[in-house]
Amino acid sequence: MPLISNSYGKGRVRIMRVGRDGARHEVRELSVQAMLTGDFTAAYTQGDNRQVIATDSIKNIVNIVARDHVGAENEVFAGALAQYFLDRYPHVTGVDISASETKWRRIEVEGAPHDHAFVLDGNGKATVTLAATREGTRLASGVDRFTFLKTTQSGWEDYWFDEATTLKPTADRLFATAMEAQWLWSGVPASYEAANAAVLAAALKVFATTYSPGVQATLYQMGEAVLAAVPEVAEISMACPNKHYLPIDLSPFGRAFDGQVFTPTDEPHGQIVCTVGRG
Secondary structure, three states: OOOOOOOEEEEEEEEEEEEOOOOOOEEEEEEEEEEEEEOOHHHHHOOOOOOOOOHHHHHHHHHHHHHHOOOOOHHHHHHHHHHHHHHHOOOEEEEEEEEEEEOEEEEEEOOEEEEEEEEEOOOOEEEEEEEEEOOEEEEEEEEEEEEEEEOOOEOEOOOOOOOOOOOOOEOOOOEEEEEEEEEEEOOOOOOHHHHHHHHHHHHHHHHHHOOEOOHHHHHHHHHHHHHHHOOOEEEEEEEEEEEEEEEOOOHHHOOOOOOOEEEEEEEEEEEEEEEEEOO
16 A cells, blocks of 8 residues: 655654843743654664664754754754755755744833743733622632743752752753742722732842842842832732753753753743742
């Protein structure tokens, strides 16, 4: 029976490119699929894999091209990736690249876009919870999966070391989280909408402008800032998964890691929780 058509490749290759040309960083996060067509018929009909480029190699090539084209627009990156396959493998006759971008926009601090701190575009869901009895009500506002990151000014050092510890300390890492937060009202603000915006602005200013020795310390500082900024808030509770962006080791391919190419991963993640109140 004839083999009508065939193609194969690697999907959901997640890549974060961080352009560090100066103090102002650029971030581009993509999920990439690269599919190849060419002289692969024998792998299907005869189990002969000699012409087959391993899908793990395809993933590595996505990472290599990302490192070599950190600042390229997504369309340019896709073209460079396809050309890499065509130039390197004469038996590849066609390459189909598809990529979807996770869009980030800069956090604004006092009206100015920040150099290295970002929030997810189209971000989060606003929440309200109300518990009412004849004696009174308990009202809280919040956000769910409010996502933000910064590309520098974050570290993790001097933690407990024992035989189970494999994580290496660092004074410079990406810090990203998708926060679930609720703030309990003790008074009625002039505008809940404006007060909610002030809560997030106060928290994000701390996040963007202070060095983070760990998610725990940053959450506490964010809580303090919220209570200082919005007097009608009695307490704020925050739960922050530590969304990891893992450095990609490209040394086998002659490329040093310099804080520019990462693999985004959501699971497993650290889960950091705290409540900050007025006492």
